[in-house]
Amino acid sequence: MWYLYGLTILAGLANAVQPGQNATLSKSLGLPITAALLTLLISTAALLVGGLAIGKLEMPSGQQLVQVPWWAWLGGFLSVLLILAQLYASPSIGAASFLGIIVTVGVAASIVLDNYGWVGFAVHPASLWRILGAVLMTVGVAMVALF
Template sequence: MWYLYGLTILAGLANAVQPGQNAALSKSFGLPVTAAVVILFVSTGFMLLGGLAFGKLGVPSWQQMAEVPWWGWLGGCLSVLLILAQLYAAPSLGAASFLGIVVTVGVAASIVLDHYGWIGFQVHPASLWRVLGAGLMIFGVGLVALT
C-alpha cells in the first residue's frame, strides 16, 4: 500500500506543475479551448499507452456500463472544468494561490462528501478536527493569496 502514497505525492507535484504547463501551451496557441482539447488528447494517448503496457485496458460490457450511476459519467466534465480553470485562472492568480484554492476547496468539499457518504465514498464523519483543519487551510490560503 505504500506505493499509493508515492503515487499520491507524484500527483500532488503534477497538480502544482500542470497549470503552468497548460497555460504555456494556451499562450503559445493563443486559443485556450484548443489547448484544452490538445491536453485531453495527449492525456488520452498516455492513458491508452499505460493501460496497454500494464494490461489494464479493456472494453466494458453493456451491463457494466448500465450499472454505472448517472453521476459516474460526469468525471470527464469535471476534468474539463479543471483544465479550463488552469488555462484561464492560474496565470493570473499564480501557482500558489491557484493550487491553494483548488486543494482547499477540494478538502472542504471532501469533508462533506465523506460525512454523508455521497458519490460512492464510505462515511467518515465530519469531526471537529477535520472541520478545524479545513478552516486552517482556508486561513492559510488567505495568507498565501494576499501576499
Template sequence: MWFLYALTIAAGLANAIQPGQNATLSKSLGLPVTAALLTLLVSTAGLLAGGLALGKLEIPTGQQLGQVPWWAWLGGFLSILLILAQLYASPAIGAATFLGIIVTVGVLASLVFDHFGWIGFQVHPASFWRVAGAVLMVVGVGLVAVF
C-alpha cells in the same frame, strides 16, 4: 499501501506543475480551448498506451456500463472545468493562490462527501479536528492570496 501514498504525492506534484504547463501551451498557441483539447488528447493517448502496455485496457460489457450511476459519467466534464481554470485563472492569480484554492475547496467539499458518504465514498464523520484542519487551510490560503 505505501505505493498509494507515493502515487498521491506524485499526483500532488503534478497538480502543482500542470497549470503552468497548460497555461504555457495556451499562451504559446494563442488558442486556449484548442490547448485544452490537446491536453486531453495527450492524456487519452497516454492512458491508451499505458493500458495496452500493462494489459489493463478492456472494453466493458453492456451489463457493466448499465451498472454505472448516471452521475459517475460526469467526471470528464469536471476535467474540462479543471483544465479551463488552469488555462484562464492560474496565470492571472498565480500558482500558489490557484493551487491553494483548488486544494482547500477540495478539502472542504471532501469533508462533506466523507461525512455523508456521497458520490461513492465511505462515511468518515466530520470530526472537530477535521473541520479545524479545513478552517486552517482556508486561513492559510487567504494568507497566500493576500501576501
C-alpha cells in the same frame, strides 16, 4: 500500500506543475480551447498506451455500462472545468494561490462528501478536528493569496 502514498505525492507535484504547463500551451498557441482539447488528447493517448502496455485496457460489457450510476459519467466534465481553470485563472492568480484554492476547496468539499458518503465514498464523519483543519487551510490560503 506504501506505494499509494508515493503515487499521491507525485500527483500532488503534477497538480502544482500542470497549470503552468497548460497555461503556457494555451498562451503559446493563442487558442485556449484548442489547448484544452490537446491536453485531453495527450492524456487519452497516454492512458491508451499505458493501459495496453500493462495489459489492463479492456472494453466494459453492456451490463457493466448500465450499472454505472448516472452521476459517475460526469467526471469528464469536471476534468474540463479543471483544465479551463488552469488555462484562464492560474496565470493571473499565480501557482500558489491557484493550487491553494483548489486544494482547500477540495478538502472542504471532501469533508462534506465523506460525512454523507456521497459519490461513492465511505462515510467518515465530519469531526470538529476535520472541520478545524479545513478552516486553518482556508486561513493559510488567504495568507498566501494576500501576501
